[in-house]
Amino acid sequence: MRIAVGGGPGDGGVLRPVADDGSPLGPAEPVADLAGAVAAREHASAGDVVRWVWAATGRLYPRLLRAGVRVGRCHDLELTEAVLLGHAGRFGEPRSLRAALARLEGRPVPDDKAAREGPPTLFDDGPADDIDAVVAVHADQLRRVSDTGLRLLVAAESAGGLVAAEMGHDGLPWRGEVHDALLTELMGPRPATGLRPRRLQELADAIGEALGRRVNPDSPAQVVKAFGTVGVTISSTRSRVLHEVEHPAAALLLEYKELARLYVAHGWSWMDSWVRDGRFRPEYVVGGVVSGRWATSGGGALQIPKVLRRAVVADPGWRLVVADAAQLEPRVLAALAGDRALALAAGESDLYDALAGVFGGDRDKAKIAMLSAMYGGSSGDAPQLLAIMRRRFPHAYEYVESAARAGEAGKLVRSRLGRTCPSPSQAWRDLAVQDAGRSAVRSRGRFTRNFVVQASAADWALVLLAALRRRLTAMASGLAPEDAPRLVFFQHDEVVVHAPEEFADTVATAIGEAAEEARHLVFGDTPVRFPMETAAVTCYADAK
DNA sequence: TACACAAGCGCC
DNA sequence: AAAGGGCGCTTGTGTA
The missing domain is CATH 1.10.150 (DNA polymerase; domain 1)
Structure with missing residues (x-):
């Protein structure tokens, strides 16, 4: 059973049941409380799981999550449109609901930015998704999916959309005081605005002395020139290059660059922006990389330096079940x-x-x-x-x-x-x-x-994620939402589940099963194995 | 002043 | 002679 979802004013929306071929099964029904209506229908159909059809999970689902509502399955029109366009050699063409409808009806296609801004509505910060457009584009996409054989990829992509929104909502457990202590140990206490941390300033001064003139270590041009004046020619200030340089300033500069990197990209201001209430809540972009890998639109969740894993700590009585696929790409x-x-x-x-x-x-x-x-x-x-x-x-x-x-x-x-x-x-x-x-x-x-x-590795990982999510959802049934194991991190070939410690073994087993399911769904009857290296730990840094 | 780009390095 | 794929993020730098 599928139910199309359109936007409405405020907390409202419009629902319309559709058949598995996309044809409408009944009239469109406005609802004043969209989250409540979704929850009611999600749970009413125990034997027949609903697939929610909507324009963009990333825009719609966070609102449901904030209302405490989770869904099992969806069809994300924008993600699907992007996959279908790419398959047709039309990568990068507008993927919004409005664009897809315009293409379908042979009208001029608005670019995604224009479509998203759209004509203003009274109650919302963006244009409401028109239910008729949702139904029409969905039916068209089902035909194209069938013609192209992309059913599994499209289903997995939509499931990924749900996972991404849920992880953004739940957040990765993050201990600000551990992060702060780590930074302080490495570079001194948090400096006043406009100043460098103590250790960075010391290094900058020492570099200036070693080179006989003050330089800004953050300016590659100045650094190259300053090395020239002491008779050292360097092609760039890359760390590979500096490692080969004998001059004492080189070692100082290497230490500076390593610390400066941590300070500017994942220092105190990063924490201010991205960590709240003991959780790091990144914004994942499903399919944000051409290969299907995810990207992030903020917080740099996929580039967290390994030293900061020390700050990722399970809640008391909980564990982090960390699993990564060993040597995924050659397999x-x-x-x-x-x-x-x-x-x-x-x-x-x-x-x-x-x-x-x-x-x-x-x-x-x-x-x-x-x-x-x-x-x-x-x-x-x-x-x-x-x-x-x-x-x-x-x-x-x-x-x-x-x-x-x-x-x-x-x-x-x-x-x-x-x-x-x-x-x-x-x-x-x-x-x-x-x-x-x-x-x-x-x-x-x-x-x-x-x-x-x-x-193809991203295919496998996405299917793994969907399979694992389904198992975790089954595990959560009967538990209070705050007691349920949750996926909290995903990075290309690695997943982290935050779970009450009595669930740690079950979760580890579920991860192994999900990997096996992904292997079978993606590669069929292959002798290749995709072993997961799994550890249940209190601190992320202890997983390896 | 605003913006685009390069450099450099973090992750896979 | 050298020749490695994909990203995000920040600062510095040059240009409009």
């Missing part, structure tokens, strides 16, 4: 390519250990070989290692080579579930036919080579 490649030799290694718990024998007993070389194959690397030992890979794992090698050739030819490549890379720009096409465009051509080859692996 994905093995499964994609159906490479039996690589799949054999991927049956082991440490894939690189298993491969070491092939590369002279050196685990690091095995890793470089795999990463070079997936990223298009060609520096250092890569060529020799790739030659070994080509001989020993010919199907895996050919899979990524083929993707690279397709990209260089300007073609599209797709993930396992059908997520499709963007088309090359016209500027690229113009350049590609010239000798001078060789580097751009190679660059696109590296992109599509990586895309097939990274995007």
Whole structure:
């Protein structure tokens, strides 16, 4: 059973039941309390789970969550539109409900910004989603999904939308006082506005002394020039470069940069902005990366420095169940390519250990070989290692080579579930036919080579997330909402569940089952295993 | 003053 | 000769 949801004034909305082919099953019904109406229908249909059809989970669902209402399934029109457009080679075209309807009706298509601003409404901060548009676009999308075979990807993407909104709502347990103590230990107490923390100022002064003139360590141009005046020529101020420099200022600058990075990106002002009531609430953007990986629109949840994991602490009596997929991408490649030799290694718990024998007993070389194959690397030992890979794992090698050739030819490549890379720009096409465009051509080859692996890994992770969410929801039934295990973090190949300690084992089991379900749904009958390294801990930093 | 871009580095 | 994919975030810098 599906129910389409339109917007209404204030807390209201409009509901209309639709069939599984998208055709309306009854009249549209305005409701004054949308959250209440959704909750009532969600729970009324015990045997027949509702799939809620709405324009954008990210805009609508937070409102329901704030009212204490969670739903099991949805169809997100915007996320689906983006996936369908991408599959049709129309990546980046407007995806809003209004745009989708305009395209369907052959009218001029508004860009997403215009559609979102729309004509003002009296009671809302944005245009209300028209229920007739929701129903019409949904029916059209169901046809396109069926034609393209994107059913699983679209379902998983919508489930991801629910997870993202829920994680943004629930938040990651974050201990501000631990974070503060860590910063203070590393760089001194929080400075007054406009000043550097003590340790950073000391380092800046020491760098100035060592170079014989005051420099702003944050200005690469000044730093390069200052090194020049003491007879040291550096090509940039990258840490790789500075590591090779003998001059005493180099070590000071490296220490400065490391601390400054933490201070500006994840220091006290970050905490002020993003941590409230003991929770870090990031804004995830589902499908925000072309490969289907998530992005964030604030808070940098996907780039939290490892040292700060110390501040992520479970509530008293609770645990963080932390699980990451070990060496996900090479396993994905093995499964994609159906490479039996690589799949054999991927049956082991440490894939690189298993491969070491092939590369002279050196685990690091095995890793470089795999990463070079997936990223298009060609520096250092890569060529020799790739030659070994080509001989020993010919199907895996050919899979990524083929993707690279397709990209260089300007073609599209797709993930396992059908997520499709963007088309090359016209500027690229113009350049590609010239000798001078060789580097751009190679660059696109590296992109599509990586895309097939990274995007298929994202497919798997998204399906895992959906499968895990379903299990956690089942676990939560009968519990008070505040006692239920919750997904609180997701980062490409890693999940964190915050759970009462008596649920920790059950959650760990559920994660393993979800990984297995994802393996089967995404890759079918593959011998490749996707082991999860799982730990139930009090502090995130203790998980590894 | 506002903005776009580059540099640099955090995460996968 | 060198040649690694994807992001977000902040500061510095150049340009309008």
